[in-house]
Amino acid sequence: MARCLLLLLACSVFLAGCSSDAGRTASDKPRIALIMKSLANEFFATMAEGARQHQAVHADQYDLIINGIKDERDLNRQVALVDEMIALGVDAIVIAPADSKALVSVLRRAQQAGIVVVNIDNKLDDQIMAEVGVQIPFVGPDNRAGAKLVGDYLATHLQVGDQVGVLEGIRTAFNGQQRRLGFEDAMNQAGIKIVDSQSGQWEMDQANRIAAAMISERPQLKALLCANDSMALGAMAAVKAAGRTDQISVVGFDNISAIRQAIRDGAVLATADQYADQLAVFGIEYALQIVQGQAAPSDRETPVDLVTAESLSD
16 A cells, blocks of 8 residues: 555656646746656655655746656666656756666766756766766765664664674665665674675565575574665565564664654664755755856765664654
8 A cells, every 4th residue: 555655646746747847838947857766665755745845835946847767777767768858958957866877878968968967866976977078966965974874873782793684775876885885884893794785676575585585594683784765664574574573673774754663663773864855955956056057066965864763752
């Protein structure tokens, strides 16, 4: 039922974005295209809704077109969406790329067409951008630092030498790489052993299967560190199915509503909040500044904070 509701929200946000442009008459207002990853993921649905609400308050300042892909592996569709926005002649594209490398070339085409491009959430690969001669500013959190916050908190509930597993994101995604490194930083500092690390592709079901196998194969496992909250929900279900809720801790990253409730219930230990409802807004506001000549493109860091049962009770 929850997945169905998220899909309905995704569809409604997508249609709202399209309709905002369909009825547009000639004006001086810039058109901003927000291109998301999977709107079936609550984190990105929340991000898109935050952008929609911001545009509603600032409707006299800009028009907004919101698009998303079916799932976070649908790279071809995300590339096609950028091409569609180029053809439409938008003033700016704010994008959360599904892959840090695969989207660089099409975003270069957007810049060549005179479109301002701002990268949010998942940073584009610096080496690939240098190779194709493009500079795209990144607006988003320090994912490595955020993951280390979560890992450091987990370490206070473990002992030196304990065994843990990691559920990574898509391995070609910069934010996934950085979160894995942040988890490793925290575990290495605390003397805790990462005995398995696999990609759950950001997906709940795949993470559930991997976590179940880890739990079965490694009876000494004490925790699962998940690079996003969808995977943390899958891991949580696997821990519960194995009857080891009191023995294996789960942590995540994103602070979606289902995880907040799981933290309150004691089923998940912690997550990181990168303020999904504001992350696209940060990118949109910066894109508008660049379009209007009020700012030069450069990276901007946004907040990321630890979320625990204690912080939720404050």
